[in-house]
Amino acid sequence: MALALVDCESFYASCERIFRPDLKNTPIVVLSNNDGCVIARSTEAKKMGVGMGVPWFKIKNSFLAQGGKVFSSNFTFYGDMSARVMNILEGLIPRVEIYSIDEAFLGLDTFEQHYDLYGFGCYIRNLVKQWTGVPVRIGIAPTKTLTKIAINEAKRLDISTKVYRLATKKDIRNALANTPVHDVWGVGRRLNAHLNKARITNALHLADTDPNYIRRKFSVVLERTVRELRGQRCLNLEHSMTAKKQIIVSRSFGNRVSDLETLKPIVSNFAVRAAEKLRNEKQKCSQVSVFIRTSPFNKRKPEHTGYKTVELLTPTNDTRDILMAAKKALIPIFRTGYDYAKAGILLSRFTNEKSKQYSLFKDPNEPKENTRLMQYIDQLNVYETRIYYASQNINQWSPMKQNMASPKYTTNWHELPIANQGEK
């Protein structure tokens, strides 16, 4: 019984370093959209005490003064690097679950008899590093929850290979005793507080608590965690691509927006992007929700959150239908006199693209159903947006600030890295 978790070290920060060898050992942080807050830190930046999620403006001066380097997020690039890493894993192991942009679980049950799993882990790490430049850590253990613990343990023990296996009961109990309960996968801030009150402060305490008690006092979710910590597998590898259940496109604005005429084209941009994603998923939706909200941080200005869902009688993935629904949802929730800081669109209630469910009643907004038109537009827009809808804001996605982005090294012809620049 063995699973592995492959986790890219400080993924976004590591990506920024791949084509910038001069930044080796330099503290790096990557910022969220609008250069709002820190979403990734290199080891050096972590050592400087830069916290996850801290607002950039609070640390900017001291971080730069200490020689740190900052980047706006470049998700196109990170997504491409992620795909390269995942490709390598999928080429080596038949059972891979891509869990997030920087993590994948590997099913090693059948490998266990034939390979030294620790050695195999080292082999994977070296291969990924050599082929992509991305450093990964690997935790090997009987359950998913324990693989996370294994990775933490490698960090705690400062294992130089960054590969760690929890094989024996003794190893496991020892690792659990050294893991604060908050570091257990599935225990967030709220649960941590409740557990501490019940005098459960490390992972071993949690593992030794009666699962039935946990279920009664907390939830089935936490009960599963307890069982996983005990080595009983509750979370299986999901290797088939599971269909999404909702699609969200939302952004905070760089500058506040307080009039409807400015907001409309922004929300249209979100709707267009969401519809593209929906077609990519080969799904149709029958619910379109729009939300707008003011900043929760500015206590001097009045707050407002508007949220509205529009039902579609017939499921659709045609951008024009989604645009109409979005407009229908936005207009009634907008109020004058507020400085809106964020907006978004949420598509839900999906049905498969192929099945066709007609409404029992006459649908006054009968979907357009011009699949081929959408296909052509999607094809034309793959690399850069060439076709726009009249209601969009074609100049910008949203009024967003992004001043420190690295080039799209691997996904844009005009931004490829150049070797031997000096001899040009």
Add this chain to the structure above:
DNA sequence: TCTGGGGTCCTAGGACCC
């Protein structure tokens, strides 16, 4: 002055049914 974006699962409670 400046605080991200995109997901999942579970549960409680209301609406509704017989």
Add this chain to the structure above:
DNA sequence: TCTGGGGTCCTAGGACCC
């Protein structure tokens, strides 16, 4: 005046993840 019991389905909201 007295006013059951047992279900299902749906949604909003909470908690978590990266």
